[in-house]
Amino acid sequence: MERGIGMANRVIHEALRKVFASTLSEELLNQLADTVRVKEYPAGVLLCKERAIEDTFYILLDGRVDIMKHLEGGLHFIDTLQSTCFGELALILDEPRTADVITAEATRVIEINRSDLDAFAKQSPEIVIAICKIVIKRTLAQLDRSVEELAKHRRKLQTPPKFFVSYARKDQPFVEQLAIDLKRRSIDVWLDLHNIDPGLSWSRQVGRALDMCSAMILVLSPDGLESENVDDEWNYYLDNKKMIVPLLYRECRVPFRLHKLQFIDFTRQSYDTALSHLVSALHVIQQS
Incomplete structure (x- = not known):
């Protein structure tokens, strides 16, 4: 179910502030809150498909999603996310999704696709910088996890x-x-x-x-x-x-x-x- 947002809903505004903290001003956050779409999905809906080229960035307002990945011929559970965001690479790169993302329960999300970003960036280029910061932060976190897993593997050996x-x-x-x-x-x-x-x-x-x-x-x-x-x-x-x-x-x-x-x-x-x-x-x- 899709709902338009005429003015900055408090919950939506807080979610955007959490994601774009220290990058966008309050005025820009308000403008973005009036631009984005909010959707509600039941459990079991595929939001991101592994290896697909998609263009939507998601911010979780409530509910949970499961991260699933195809490994060794089967679909394996990787993690559960809540109160966070995912899919940011789709806004700036034509790269395939790295995993399936499936709603684990009734879930409400903010959706921003690339056309939304392009339109908003014409007035406020800061949004592009904000998205790039998210990508860099996520990439560094993933590298840290990879280094930690490698260290665990070496200790095990x-x-x-x-x-x-x-x-x-x-x-x-x-x-x-x-x-x-x-x-x-x-x-x-x-x-x-x-x-x-x-x-x-x-x-x-x-x-x-x-x-x-x-x-x-x-x-x-x-x-x-x-x-x-x-x-x-x-x-x-x-x-x-x-x-x-x-x-x-x-x-x-x-x-x-x-x-x-x-x-x-x-x-x-x-x-x-x-x-x-x-x-x-x-x-x-x-x-x-």
């Missing part, structure tokens, strides 16, 4: 991989002691008992940890082989070609799919000797 510990509950005392001894030797392990905070979804956190960790320590025992969770976990790693270091804690019949893997045997040697072999194997993985 420099961080030794975590090892997911898959085990049965009846083996918990052994596993807890093992985790302590490994951490003392600079081996970082993910253990559900230590890494899931109260109130969080166990299955969701375990699923994330399985994807995050680069290798698995699989504690084999009769109870471990009877556990559906343990079975799902090591099969998931094999299916995804992720490394598994099996350790035999108690004698059991090893599944056929695990026969080709080298075991660390805790049943036929002392704990300290087996632990030393395990640490050596894990250090090799960390350095690979």
Whole structure:
């Protein structure tokens, strides 16, 4: 629904002041408020289409919009915006949109297209400078985010991989002691008992940890082989070609799919000797 604005509505004026602060005078803000269009959209309306050449700049008055981007063959959620503006590049450059923008709920926006800008700029060239400042500010912010993401990625690459510990509950005392001894030797392990905070979804956190960790320590025992969770976990790693270091804690019949893997045997040697072999194997993985 479109509504003309005969005089500067207070909400609209404040929204324009927020966007064009320190660039346009109050008189020019009033003139711009009388020029712009205000539109209301229901949820699910596509305002900007990725890769399309469009010419409209939006200022959100109320409501929210979702930023979606096509990545790896699918549409992925990027962010939600409210009380801000977007699409400013369309006013000064014939560049395609970088993402889809879809209303997440009933949303009211100020719209300024390129013809509006051209007409207003003939009387007040300051508006072009104001738009350029917005573009520069957004570009610098995006560069900052990119640098931050790159730094996070580099830190991640420099961080030794975590090892997911898959085990049965009846083996918990052994596993807890093992985790302590490994951490003392600079081996970082993910253990559900230590890494899931109260109130969080166990299955969701375990699923994330399985994807995050680069290798698995699989504690084999009769109870471990009877556990559906343990079975799902090591099969998931094999299916995804992720490394598994099996350790035999108690004698059991090893599944056929695990026969080709080298075991660390805790049943036929002392704990300290087996632990030393395990640490050596894990250090090799960390350095690979």
